[in-house]
Amino acid sequence: MDQAAAPPRRPARSAAARPGSGRATIASLAQRAGVAASTVSRALRDDARISPEVRARITALAQEAGYTPNILARSMVLGRSGLIGLVLGPVENPFYAELMQQAVRLAAARGCRLLLLHAGPGPIEDATTEALLQYRVDGCLVTSAELSSKAAAICAANSVPLVMINRVAREHGSAVSCDNRAGAEVLAELLLQAGHRRLAVVTGNAATSTGRERTEGFCQSVAAAGGEAPALFTGGASHAAGFAAGQRIAALPAAERPDAVFAVADILAMGVIDALREAGLKVPGDVSVVGMDGISLAQRPPYRLTTLVQPLEAMVARGLDLLLTGIEHGAGAAPQERVLLRGTLRLGASCRLPGSPLPPSGIPDAALPAAE
Amino acid sequence: MDQAAAPPRRPARSAAARPGSGRATIASLAQRAGVAASTVSRALRDDARISPEVRARITALAQEAGYTPNILARSMVLGRSGLIGLVLGPVENPFYAELMQQAVRLAAARGCRLLLLHAGPGPIEDATTEALLQYRVDGCLVTSAELSSKAAAICAANSVPLVMINRVAREHGSAVSCDNRAGAEVLAELLLQAGHRRLAVVTGNAATSTGRERTEGFCQSVAAAGGEAPALFTGGASHAAGFAAGQRIAALPAAERPDAVFAVADILAMGVIDALREAGLKVPGDVSVVGMDGISLAQRPPYRLTTLVQPLEAMVARGLDLLLTGIEHGAGAAPQERVLLRGTLRLGASCRLPGSPLPPSGIPDAALPAAE
DNA sequence: GTGCGTTGTGCAATCGTTAGCATGGATTCT
């Protein structure tokens, strides 16, 4: 059964059929340089023990051969793939597209690459969760997508660090988000100081913590100021949902109609504005509208939305750093944090301003200072 | 130098410090099942030679241990990583966000995962190209981003199949795109038949083939119909660029002002419309505006854009299939194709229609048939 | 001249998986 001593070594696979053929490997470089593979590895990784002339020779050879290290092989030894899973929410909201762009850039700056696991509405499939494990992702960045608790449990069981961005923390994983309550309060105060008394909120998807926090923060702030409770209009996470809510608002008799609307996301606010204007109402003349997120499209005409800008770059950077320290510290050792970052108010021309009865409509965006 | 015979086998690394600790492997399953590793591998891969009872025992054990195969290790043997690189253009254009969403979904359906290499404007960094090789990507999907010819050459040298979507083919790689010329011709005919005679084109980024083809197709079609050459306005790839062009158009004296504008991308068209309306002009009353791409935001009020919809899903699917057959056939063997798919006209309410002097503004989008 | 520290390289094991061949027992054919 156990054949004694050295069996003859012959290649199990013909050299011609070998996959990835042609690419230089450490072994091929070693052979050409007449040194051992370990020497090549050390020379390319700037190990101090390699003599300068050998290193020079090897790096020149590697350059000439167009050598690229196989990260997959390295990952096996190191136990780290350098991959970070990315789970994106509904990209019909430009906020997530902007987030993605930041994520790619900042991850690359940290020496990581993103494995795009999911994008769009709907829950995450089981196959996706499996892929996350199969590719030995070092960690996973999750935006407002519906990460099932099953998926979260699987990550926890396999000690894959999880960081949510723009979403409340689960049992497992840290979270980075804008201080939604504080932000909503800033907007509530702005509207109240501008003299608005009949307020409304167009809510987001009831399932997302972000939407709930913004709604609650706004309403509590109004209540604290002694204002009348805002009317709530069911929204969603799209322009269409905002438009529908705007139509309902516009259809109200003038006496009951709110004179200021807080839409919990910019994309919603754009829909609201479009519906109001289509119904013949003036924004901000008849109704003030404010949003939250700070997407670039909403900043432009014809919206010039007053909104609370999320510190997107900082949020993503913080999220990645949390992930990386979590990876560093070994699996589940890292404490699970909830990080809140303050947004900044961007004054546009979609709402009445405290001082003037009507905002000048021609203010260039850049000239407007962002409040604290 | 060469110590004779079997050296004592001891672990090079302490078991505690072993990375990826805790996760079940084929070896650990084999030990627990009392069989060889190869048997486990075969049982899990449904090799016909494994007896039913052994397979049942092993699959049960794998299930219980929460075993997930390590694709990185598998890739080394198979020579295929199952990874497809994704290079996205400026995501400020929602078209690319929609494309990405399709790409994730369709790649997953084909058993592949996307490595997100680049997103946004600007050229691809060298480090990005390197990552593409390091992770042994099976192929790469490229959208309108600026893939340098250096990067393309590197892919060719390493026989990484390349497929461009919405962009002309390079020396190396296939390409899938909408038939931009034909699409632009459809739009030109539509405008001419509606009685427009003073036409204008808001161009895209001069560097992109897509923009050039659309501009040329439109102008040639007008010329063929004996129309006056359209005035060209430099655009770009953003709402802001469209807005700026719209302002220039609106500033013209009424006698010189075009009465119909073709913007080579929907996002541009939105900017044009916003600028024209802000200047007090009516769309489509005073000026008709049509776009091209078919992004969902442009379909909604207040734009209701008439546009040529790119068959996004088909384009991405075709691109992936081209990539996969290229991978199948072994590196550079696959012929390099250029695939053109026809778009479909979507009639909105942003332009005058051939029959009626003015389009009814309240047509529900769904009720409008898409022309051939 | 022996002993010792330094320095640069090589050897071999290892990560987790797959696949070619060997093997041993059961079955079937002549």
Add this chain to the structure above:
DNA sequence: AGAATCCATGCTAACGATTGCACAACGCAC
């Protein structure tokens, strides 16, 4: 009954990279 066949499984060599340890060769001090 002996031989040929077949089936299920085990052994082992890869894939490409990293790394602990062994070990030559060299210089230096005593």
